[in-house]
Amino acid sequence: MINLFKxxxxxxxxxxxxxxxxxxxxxxxxxxxxxxDIAELNLPKTTKIxxxxxxxxLMNFETTIKPDEGYYVGGKFVFTFxxxxxxxxxxPKVKCKTKVYHPNIDLxxxxxxxxLREDWKPVLNINTIVYGLNLLFSQPNDEDPLNHEAxxxxxxxxxxxEKNVQRAMAGGYVGETHFPRCV
Amino acid sequence: MASPxxxxxxxxxxxxxxxxxxxxxxxxxLVAASFDPSPTLRDLLGSLVEVLVVGAGGLGCELLKxxxxxxxxxxxxxxxxTIDVSNLNRQFLFRVQDVGKSKAEVAANRVxxxxxxVNIVPHFCRIEDKEIEFYSQFHIIVLGLDSIEARSYINSxxxxxxxxxxxxxxxxxxxxxxxxxxxxxxxxxxxxxxPGTTPCFECNIWLFPPQVKFPLCTLAETPRxxxxxxxxxxxxxxxxxxxxxxxDADDAEHMQWIYSEALKRAELFGISGVTYSxxxxxxKNIIPAIASTNAIISAACALEAFKLISGCSKNVSNYLxxxxxxxxxxxxxxxxxxxxxxxxxxxxxxxxxxxxxxxEFIKMLEEHPxxxxxxxxxxxxxxxxxxxxxxxxxQMTRPNxxxxxFELLKExxxxxxxxxxxxxxxxxxxxxxxxxxxxxxxxxxSKMDTAESS
Ligand SMILES: [Zn+2]
Numbered sequence: 001m002i003n004l005f006k007x008x009x010x011x012x013x014x015x016x017x018x019x020x021x022x023x024x025x026x027x028x029x030x031x032x033x034x035x036x037d038i039a040e041l042n043l044p045k046t047t048k049i050x051x052x053x054x055x056x057x058l059m060n061f062e063t064t065i066k067p068d069e070g071y072y073v074g075g076k077f078v079f080t081f082x083x084x085x086x087x088x089x090x091x092p093k094v095k096c097k098t099k100v101y102h103p104n105i106d107l108x109x110x111x112x113x114x115x116l117r118e119d120w121k122p123v124l125n126i127n128t129i130v131y132g133l134n135l136l137f138s139q140p141n142d143e144d145p146l147n148h149e150a151x152x153x154x155x156x157x158x159x160x161x162e163k164n165v166q167r168a169m170a171g172g173y174v175g176e177t178h179f180p181r182c183v
Numbered sequence: 184m185a186s187p188x189x190x191x192x193x194x195x196x197x198x199x200x201x202x203x204x205x206x207x208x209x210x211x212x213l214v215a216a217s218f219d220p221s222p223t224l225r226d227l228l229g230s231l232v233e234v235l236v237v238g239a240g241g242l243g244c245e246l247l248k249x250x251x252x253x254x255x256x257x258x259x260x261x262x263x264x265t266i267d268v269s270n271l272n273r274q275f276l277f278r279v280q281d282v283g284k285s286k287a288e289v290a291a292n293r294v295x296x297x298x299x300x301v302n303i304v305p306h307f308c309r310i311e312d313k314e315i316e317f318y319s320q321f322h323i324i325v326l327g328l329d330s331i332e333a334r335s336y337i338n339s340x341x342x343x344x345x346x347x348x349x350x351x352x353x354x355x356x357x358x359x360x361x362x363x364x365x366x367x368x369x370x371x372x373x374x375x376x377x378p379g380t381t382p383c384f385e386c387n388i389w390l391f392p393p394q395v396k397f398p399l400c401t402l403a404e405t406p407r408x409x410x411x412x413x414x415x416x417x418x419x420x421x422x423x424x425x426x427x428x429x430x431d432a433d434d435a436e437h438m439q440w441i442y443s444e445a446l447k448r449a450e451l452f453g454i455s456g457v458t459y460s461x462x463x464x465x466x467k468n469i470i471p472a473i474a475s476t477n478a479i480i481s482a483a484c485a486l487e488a489f490k491l492i493s494g495c496s497k498n499v500s501n502y503l504x505x506x507x508x509x510x511x512x513x514x515x516x517x518x519x520x521x522x523x524x525x526x527x528x529x530x531x532x533x534x535x536x537x538x539x540x541x542x543e544f545i546k547m548l549e550e551h552p553x554x555x556x557x558x559x560x561x562x563x564x565x566x567x568x569x570x571x572x573x574x575x576x577x578q579m580t581r582p583n584x585x586x587x588x589f590e591l592l593k594e595x596x597x598x599x600x601x602x603x604x605x606x607x608x609x610x611x612x613x614x615x616x617x618x619x620x621x622x623x624x625x626x627x628x629s630k631m632d633t634a635e636s637s
Pocket of ligand 1: 382521526528
């Protein structure tokens with residue numbers, strides 16, 4: 001163990017231990033774990049991933065989901081992922097960049113998905129989140145609304161909800177709100 | 184003050200330090216093997232040992248005072264925060280007229296005024312702002328922090344100095360020990376981290392559960408508590424009203440805006456209890472701090488630092504928890520290291536010729552008896568050398584496969600790289616992330632068998 005006499009002896013050869021390379025910036029454990037998550041991604045057919053900042057910044061990326069079933073078939077939805085340095089202790093911040101008429105996604109792009117907040121656990125990974133996001137499009141859920149009006153329509157009049165989704169994705173108004181085209 | 188020959192001279196100020204000298208001048212059954220009792224140890228400790236205190240808040244104030252009164256005379260303190268009026272109830276080194284000034288600077292000056300002979304160098308900056316070399320001058324690092332992120336950072340810096348010999352034993356002169364304190368209300372912990380010997384912060388990061396988060400839809404639809412109203416204003420309303428403008432928790436105007444929005448929402452739902460200080464607490468995730476808990480934990484940390492450096496008694500092995508909530512409970516748990524820890528573990532030593540390509544290296548990982556990683560992706564200090572998937576990254580990194588590793592690793596004699604892939608574990612192929620120490624044959628020969636780790 002450390003003791004004073006050793007420290008004293010050490011003083012002299014401080015210069016000797018500095019002969020290696022200069023200390024490099026460390027990769028955080030979060031970056032390493034993310035590297036593993038990304039290298040092992042097993043994306044569903046609906047989903048593509050891209051890295052806007054190039055191959056060495058995995059902490060910020062985008063996924064594009066083109067649902068192949070449900071109300072949102074034909075649409076194209078982009079999500080941004082911001083992964084914190086203490087990942088997987090804390091979950092990534094995920095936002096929907098595409099303005100969407102959806103009961104669980106609000107107009108600012110906030111996403112109500114349990115594993116992104118209250119049910120996040122460090123054993124989960126990026127794949128789990130991607131599957132969760134896909135599930136939001138195949139099974140939008142009127143019980144956890146972020147867009148209150150959309151949730152009410154889905155609950156009370158699914159036919160009307162379907163029409164609203166079509167209108168929004170084609171680039172049009174639902175009520176007062178305009179949605180850019182995303183098909 | 185003490186000369187290098189202090190052990191020959193009589194100890195200075197014996198009356199002032201009578202109690203410390205008793206600890207340092209008596210033999211015992213619990214002392215370290217190399218402990219050679221002598222009252223002159225105290226002058227050595229004061230003149231040789233450089234201590235870094237990380238954080239000058241509730242715990243940091245206590246730590247600086249305790250360490251200074253324990254004979255440490257060369258201290259540094261680092262903290263990026265300035266003093267807020269709400270700190271004054273427990274951060275006892277600060278006065279009303281100090282509000283707005285650097286915590287590190289005021290704390291350093293105040294302890295130097297009160298404890299003669301001690302020198303404290305303040306650093307008013309973020310821990311990430313310092314070069315890695317800055318941290319190498321200290322013999323011990325004492326942490327008084329309240330964030331997982333900051334602990335994890337200092338831990339990886341301290342463990343980054345650690346080197347192993349070819350038998351995977353830590354090289355003593357590269358060990359940078361830490362003492363970590365933490366408090367939350369009536370509870371606290373003090374732990375001793377000796378990289379390579381006891382578990383590092385990352386080995387047992389699961390001890391710190393992820394912070395409780397409310398579901399967004401509850402915030403948006405069915406708020407029931409004052410905290411729900413505050414989080415609604417913070418997480419949803421802010422972006423709605425200020426698109427593209429990031430929220431800054433340290434900007435008083437931003438905080439005031441969140442407070443007034445939360446108040447409106449609380450009125451709408453008939454909820455009481457939204458105050459400005461609760462708003463700050465929820466947004467910044469502040470847990471109420473209790474001065475006495477800080478004092479108890481700091482005392483434990485200062486003692487552990489003193490024992491670690493002097494060898495005058497055994498250290499706690501290795502994690503002390505204190506709980507003052509129902510009666511008083513103090514318990515020590517011996518946690519074990521994660522032998523594959525990416526931060527403090529030795530990793531696997533791999534020797535390469537300077538001509539070996541990345542493709543050959545990946546093949547070696549597959550054939551290495553201790554690794555057997557198939558389909559490895561390789562990364563080096565944030566530089567992704569090769570990614571097996573997804574396709575877009577595979578394409579971007581494929582040209583590297585035919586390049587020599589020596590060139591990719593910028594022609595250093597040894598380096599740490601990490602590989603991800605499927606590896607065998609108890610007969611099953613599981614996805615694994617491994618630390619590898621790469622050493623190039625015939626380069627930097629004097630260090631060949633002690634390739635630097637992490
Ligand atoms: Zn570790």
